[in-house]
Amino acid sequence: MSMICFQQIKRYLHISDINSEKLYWFDKVEPLMSHVRNISKQMYVPGSNVAIDEMIVWFSGHSKHTFKMKNKSISEGYKIISLCEKGYTYTFVLESHVENNNEIQSIFGLSKTGSLVSYLVMQLSNSRAYNIYMDNYFASMPLFNYLRIKGYGACSTVRTNSAIFSKELKVEKSIRLNWDTLARVVVNNVLIIFWMDNSPVHMLSTIHGIKDNE
Template sequence: IKRFMHISDCTVQPPFWYSKVDPLATHIQTISKSICMPSSNISVDEIIVRFSGRSTHTVRIKNKPTPEGYKILSLCDAGYTYSFIFTSRIQNQPEVQQVPDLSKVGNEVYHLVSQLP
């Protein structure tokens, strides 16, 4: 039982809201970048991960197949995801550089595209 038990200090705030899944997400992106070599025809895709609980980071977009959940922007090519970034409606990502004259989504797309080889 001790092997599966995890106790976290609730008085210490994590540096970003997705910090519990960040090790897995970083590993997936590292493997994806080593396997996939994107061509010149790439796309930025919006992924909504269904979540209907209480969270200030979820988005709600009506008339979508998944209207409510966590929003992830991904850089894709030929059915493969090269890189992705978690987004929040209330908090900016710490690693995303804020470029003047670009919107929040524009900065996130710029961050994804700047990771291309």
């Protein structure tokens, strides 16, 4: 079969019923997407340390739901927020910057991103304690407080431009400090850490603590 012949046939193959009502922009890949997600959760039990991160599925066609990120190895495509452990994707959700997913309930006090993180974390089993690791795209003190109340630990790098971030630990990059300089403070039951590497590193944690002799 030639490639052109295959492409002509492929135009008439659909994952979803083309006559059914579409509730979300990603319904064209349903019910296959939900089936993959449900089977992924049945086939694997993650350990105590899991991570939340974004993945990009490359796509450069015309779609208002794609993201463009110049500094990423895949600079354009569909964004998937996933909860993973050791290379295994336990669960995931698609994200669009123009359309909300009504499956993700808005949580009072949390941003849209924070509510999305909670949606993924709450799909974990209640049979063990979990520590959630993430990068500064997701991290915020309200989210960490919310996860702590729900019984989950969290740790992440964090951006310092938030109004609720401790002013004591905001250090300009132009200030020269010795390598391995360390400072920390607890704000609203969240540990804020400053560490001097080649440049300042700021972190939030509800997993770690401060020793009395430090």
